[in-house]
Structures are given as C-alpha cells and as structure tokens.
Amino acid sequence: MSAPIIEVRIPTILRPYTKNEKVVSAEATNLAELIAALDKSFVGLGDRLLENGELRRFINIYINDEDVRFMGSLAATLKAGDSVTILPAVAGGC
Amino acid sequence: MTLKISAEHVEAIFAQSVAEYPDECCGVILGPEGSDFAQVLKPMVNSAHSPTFYEFDSKDLLSLYRELDDNSQEIVVVYHSHTETEAYPSRTDIAYASEPNAHYVLVSTRKEIAPEREFRSYRIIDGAVTEEPVEIIAAIGE
Numbered sequence: 001m002s003a004p005i006i007e008v009r010i011p012t013i014l015r016p017y018t019k020n021e022k023v024v025s026a027e028a029t030n031l032a033e034l035i036a037a038l039d040k041s042f043v044g045l046g047d048r049l050l051e052n053g054e055l056r057r058f059i060n061i062y063i064n065d066e067d068v069r070f071m072g073s074l075a076a077t078l079k080a081g082d083s084v085t086i087l088p089a090v091a092g093g094c
Numbered sequence: 095m096t097l098k099i100s101a102e103h104v105e106a107i108f109a110q111s112v113a114e115y116p117d118e119c120c121g122v123i124l125g126p127e128g129s130d131f132a133q134v135l136k137p138m139v140n141s142a143h144s145p146t147f148y149e150f151d152s153k154d155l156l157s158l159y160r161e162l163d164d165n166s167q168e169i170v171v172v173y174h175s176h177t178e179t180e181a182y183p184s185r186t187d188i189a190y191a192s193e194p195n196a197h198y199v200l201v202s203t204r205k206e207i208a209p210e211r212e213f214r215s216y217r218i219i220d221g222a223v224t225e226e227p228v229e230i231i232a233a234i235g236e
Contacts, residue, residue, distance in 0.1 A: 012192075012195065062156050087155055089150065089190060090138075091147070092190050093144065094147075094177070094178065
C-alpha cells in the first residue's frame with residue numbers, strides 16, 4: 001500500500017523554497033517522512049523545519065487543527081485526507 | 095515605506111501595553127490582502143506571559159491564519175511592547191521575524207522617558223532592520 005498524499009500549506013517566508021507555491025503535497029505516513037519528502041522536492045526546506053533532528057522551537061506545524069507537539073511531534077501519524085499547515089511562531093522579546 | 099495608522103489604534107496599543115504591564119503585550123493589525131491598509135486591530139494573548147518575551151499562542155496563531163485565508167486578509171502590522179527598553183527590535187525580535195510584508199511596530203513604556211512614549215515601525219527582512227516613518231492619521235479611511 002502506498003503512503004497517502006498529504007496537502008501542506010507553506011507560509012510566505014518559506015515559499016522561496018516552493019517556487020512560491022502556497023500549497024504543496026507529498027506522500028507520507030508520519031511527519032518525519034513528510035518533512036523528508038518535502039526536503040527532497042524542495043531542497044533546503046527540511047533544514048528550516050528541523051534542527052538537530054528535532055522540530056525547530058519557533059516553527060509550528062499542525063495536522064488539521066492540532067499542533068503536532070501534542071501528537072508526538074515527528075512521530076505524529078498521517079492518514080489520507082489530512083492537511084498539514086506550517087506556521088512560523090510570531091515571537092520575540094527585549 | 096511609511097506606516098499609516100489611525101490615532102485610535104495607536105492609543106489602543108498603548109492602553110494594552112499598560113494593561114498587560116509588566117508583561118510584554120502583542121497583537122496584529124489586519125487589512126485586505128495586498129492593500130497595506132492597517133484596518134482591524136486584533137490584540138493577541140502573550141502565551142509567554144513574560145516581561146522579556148512574547149509569543150502568540152499556537153492555537154490562536156492557527157485560528158488567525160485561517161481567518162486571514164477565509165477573509166482574503168493579511169497581517170499588515172505585528173506589534174509588541176518593550177516594557178523597560180527602547181522601542182527597537184531586539185536580537186530575538188529580528189531572529190523570529192517571519193512576515194517580510196509586515197510592519198513590525200514596537201512601543202515602549204519605559205519609565206525613564208515618561209510621560210513621553212515611543213511608537214516606532216520597522217521592516218525586518220532576512221535579519222536586516224529598516225526603520226520607517228509612522229504617519230498617524232485621524233481616523234481610518236482618511
């Protein structure tokens with residue numbers, strides 16, 4: 001059985017990697033696979049999402065309406081029809 | 095590029111910064127996509143609840159972007175307060191700035207300049223900060 005095709009929404013700041021595509025797709029059964037697949041199609045994108053093999057602290061990734069940090073992070077499973085949204089945190093400080 | 099902002103929004107941001115002191119306050123002003131028109135003020139919760147850091151709550155952030163998509167709007171202004179320091183982007187502000195099209199507004203309520211206040215606007219693109227003029231207009235639409 002092949003992996004489901006997952007739709008991924010890309011934020012403005014990462015669109016230079018996707019030739020300005022707002023929505024892209026990749027085949028994956030979990031988030032780690034999805035990021036690997038995205039990085040294969042859009043070289044360099046993976047590095048903007050991961051740091052030392054973990055999700056970057058100031059990148060939020062959601063599966064449907066849920067933050068993946070509450071779903072096992074990179075191990076979060078994906079099924080057909082799921083939609084993934086990537087949003088950089090809005091954060092800062094003095 | 096000049097940030098045009100209504101006096102009402104400026105006062106609302108200062109009022110929020112005072113109300114949430116000693117924590118930093120934060121929020122956005124939304125406008126129609128591509129318009130650069132700061133139209134709708136939307137205060138956000140600082141989920142860090144900190145005097146030295148702000149971060150939009152992760153769920154609120156997703157709702158905000160869904161709302162933008164549904165209404166063909168964009169974030170025209172991202173604002174936050176510095177409570178004890180100058181209204182100039184800090185290293186963390188620069189590192190996490192991720193909206194190249196937004197005006198980054200900083201206000202400061204630091205005591206040493208009271209009763210004066212600071213309201214300044216910047217573009218932050220690829221780590222480069224450019225301050226821009228702020229034009230306070232009497233009311234939206236003028």
